[in-house]
Amino acid sequence: MTVNADTTTSGYSWRSLPAAQQPEWPDSEALRAVLADLETYPPLVFAGECDQLRDRLAAVARGEAFVLQGGDCAETFDGVSADAIRNKLKTLLQMAVVLTYAAKVPVVKIGRMAGQYSKPRSKPTETRDGVTLPVYRGDSVNGLEFTPEARTPDPERLRRMYHASSATLNLVRAFTTGGYADLRQVHAWNQDFVALSPSGERYERLAREIDSALAFMRACNVDPDEFRTVEFYASHEALVLDYETAMTRRDSRTGLLYDVSGHMVWIGERTRQLDGAHVEFAAQVRNPIGVKLGPTTTPEEALALIDRIDPNREPGRLTFITRMGAGRIREVLPTLVEKVTASGAQVAWICDPMHGNTFEAASGHKTRRFDDVLDEVKGFFEVHQALGTHPGGIHVELTGDDVTECVGGGDEIFVDDLHQRYETACDPRLNRSQSLDLAFLVAEMYRNG
């Protein structure tokens, strides 16, 4: 990792540790200049908002609420448009309504949004027709286009990431507090959708029930403004530590460090080394922290992560996001949950049913089967229900657009359809109809549990 000459950040403990998956910036002077600017930019979120999310996640850890975390695999600068942001938010709001109403549980809504611009990769390079170039690491680092110019890491992209995150968050705040997310709009969110899809019709029936519940509450004199705004939080993988460090500030109230680039940040499966910089970074900032746990995670590793990141065993501080794969979850998760519970830690457990279920179709598209996604969530619920612990939420890659990236779903996408609208910059996402299907099925699982 680059050493920042600026004394405001050079003392951070994670700077001296090995950091996996970092870009090789060719021009360290240019990098230094961008980071120095970023350090002076206003925070994207406030420390108090991060604390509030920690409180909400504490309720999840206690079994009193459910997390819906979702958004693109990789946000792109071109994707910062009002339509794309509104469609994603609308999908999340519809899923949240389904979960709240059908599962009767408060839903903590967290976007993989306004900062999800950096990607860890399996290989550092990509070869096409005998030409080898650096792999695409997300719009914060390089471009997707397969040319030497686009693939060369450019630190100016970190500045663009800040502005893209800021513009996204600004619109999300406007939508969620300015009336668009008002619960009385449940039908409006579905208008362009209902005639087109079975899940849209199912949603419309549920929205009618919500209408009559709202009418009942109005008759009981419940203040309608109670339904006007929605709490919505932003999260991303804290991957490029130069950026996250430049966005780390001391809270004037408490003197504690917060990463003000998002409310919650998570550490990925490829960067959760106990002696690495990412875990040390997560340990030092006060944001609620997520850590991805893949199928090779040992209970000892999970316990050591708790000791490092949540030494005070504070509910809401640490969320384990398991991503085992449908074929492994029933075998691997029980021991992890048992040992973590026995240790007295109160983590929130949420299920990422995407990252353990990716495969390459014959056409060369990376894809996921909706049935595998669903089966992993089912396995997650089965394990927690058998152990008497709380299945605390789902973490999904989705978009509000009608893409054809994952196969299956009620409005079925076939392998032969993948080429039609395959638009992801990295991994395949559920489209809007598949996302709603998932929400209905998860709500059933939750209610039955």
Ligand SMILES: O=C[C@H](O)[C@H](O)COP(=O)(O)O
């Ligand atoms: O989103 C997650 C990772 O970045 C992605 O799964 C890595 O994929 P790769 O194996 O194509 O590098």
Ligand SMILES: C=C(OP(=O)(O)O)C(=O)O
């Ligand atoms: C890279 C990701 O996941 P994981 O670290 O679980 O592979 C991701 O969620 O974008």
